[in-house]
Amino acid sequence: MISSSDDGLSVTLCYAYDPMCSWCYAFDPVWKNLHKKFKKTLIIETLLGGLAPDSNFVMPADMQARISNTWSRIEHAVPGTKFNYDFWKLCIPRRSTYPACRAVIAASEQGKSYEFLMVDAIQRAYYREARNPSLMKTLMCIAEEIGLDVDRFTEVLMSEECNVILQKEINKTIALGIRGFPTLLLLHRDQVIRIEHDFSSAEITANRVEVGVRQLKV
Numbered sequence: 001m002i003s004s005s006d007d008g009l010s011v012t013l014c015y016a017y018d019p020m021c022s023w024c025y026a027f028d029p030v031w032k033n034l035h036k037k038f039k040k041t042l043i044i045e046t047l048l049g050g051l052a053p054d055s056n057f058v059m060p061a062d063m064q065a066r067i068s069n070t071w072s073r074i075e076h077a078v079p080g081t082k083f084n085y086d087f088w089k090l091c092i093p094r095r096s097t098y099p100a101c102r103a104v105i106a107a108s109e110q111g112k113s114y115e116f117l118m119v120d121a122i123q124r125a126y127y128r129e130a131r132n133p134s135l136m137k138t139l140m141c142i143a144e145e146i147g148l149d150v151d152r153f154t155e156v157l158m159s160e161e162c163n164v165i166l167q168k169e170i171n172k173t174i175a176l177g178i179r180g181f182p183t184l185l186l187l188h189r190d191q192v193i194r195i196e197h198d199f200s201s202a203e204i205t206a207n208r209v210e211v212g213v214r215q216l217k218v
Helices: 022-038 061-077 098-108 112-128 136-145 150-157 160-175 202-215
Strands: 012-017 043-048 183-188 191-195
Touching: 012 022, 022 061, 022 112, 022 202, 043 098, 043 160, 098 112, 098 136, 098 150, 098 160, 112 136, 136 150, 150 160, 183 202, 191 202
Parallel strands: 012 043
Antiparallel strands: 012 183, 183 191
8 A cells, every 4th residue: 555755756665564463553653753754755655464364263372472471572662552461351362463454455445544544443442442353343343433434344345356455465575575564664666775663763763764765776
């Protein structure tokens, strides 16, 4: 999913993420600041990485423990990031993020701004309200909460076209050598520069983006 810059520049700031990636949730405030800063000078491209394919199986207990521990590490590493650990008691976790990824695609079909609203709402539901975005009923509730046409959203979400779009984005992340999320890249023609991001500072990360742009042969 791409939003073009206003002045026709050809350098792309690419952000690869998953709406159910806990590190992406921690990075989201920084990403919002970067998007605001560069949206008029760079092409902004977001790519859904798809951490975990569709599954109806209950997440194994050892994986639940590892992810819960990751949440704790993030809270210590990124001040201000909070998780609601009631999720592990109130929900039946699945290792399945593709539904949430497709929900972002389906939301953006009703307007670019809904991509960001859907990501925010999924993260809020999952990490702060202890709701399960792997479930269709949760995603439909979220769609209603952010003001989407729920019938239209559901139709797109369940379509093969939506799945094809997701697979294309996943394939592009693989082709770009992306192996983890969140990832920031600068792209220009055949040039790719990976930007080291700071989870707590938009200013530091923005400075690194600007240095990267100067390094590109535009």
